[in-house]
Amino acid sequence: MGALAGWMGNTRASPSVVSMIRQSGAGLAYRIPPGSAMSGIIVSADGHAACMGGPVHVQRHGVIMLFDGRLDNLTELRRELACPAxxxxxxxxxxxWExxxxxxxxxxxGPFALAIHDEATQxxxxxxxxxxxxxxxxxxxxGTFVFASDVRTLQAWPHVEGRINLDAWPMFSPLGAHRRNLACMRA
Known part of the structure; x- marks a missing residue:
């Protein structure tokens, strides 16, 4: 199991935001398998998004991607996308994604959680x-969006209430809307 934590806002990532993400990463270390590591802080080129996670992290072509989980159909996806074996x-x-x-x-x-910052679409x-x-x-x-793979990490951020929003619950319950597993924020 791995961990994800990050931030996106209307302003550039300040030192305090970077510090919060670094602290989030330290608090999530128990979720990282032995021998693996979370990536360091990754800040988008425009500075409006910052995150860390692992064990899988990619930063290429203006895309920052963090992934925690397993893909049971990885072989089929490689074939479909013409990726090397x-x-x-x-x-x-x-x-x-491309x-x-x-x-x-x-x-x-398979079981997964991921976060993707795409600079082309902000x-x-x-x-x-x-x-x-x-x-x-x-x-x-x-104007600030934060995410984490641990609720305690999320609750540590300023302005995040320490309770579940029951009005949003149908988006996440098994019987909820089809978008229950997706959140998207634009700068």
Missing amino acids: GADTGAVLLAG RHGHALFARLQ SLTCARDQHGQRPLYYAAHD
Whole structure:
């Protein structure tokens, strides 16, 4: 199991935001498998998004992608996306994002949580598997969007209430709307 934590806002990532993400990463270290590591702080080129996570992290072509989980159909995805036989999960996910965008998530089988910041569209997309086997929590307040794979980490951010928003619950319950596993924020 891995961990994800990040931020997207209307302003550039300040030293205090970077510090909060670094602290989030330290608080999530228990979720990282032995021998693996979370990436360092990754800040988007425009400075409006910052995150860290692992064990899979990719930063290429203006895309920052964090992934925690397992893809049960990795071999099929490699074939479909014409990736080399030994392509790692990050390379396959990046190729899928470049080709399919949000439609990629319907193709993923297995437990996962991921976050993708795409500089071309100035968007941050967070998604998890349809059964919610990998946790992913998020909150938005006053032009700031934060996410984490641990609710305690999320609650440590300023302006995040320490309770569940029951009005949003149908988006996350198994009987909720089809977008229950996806959150998207544009700068």
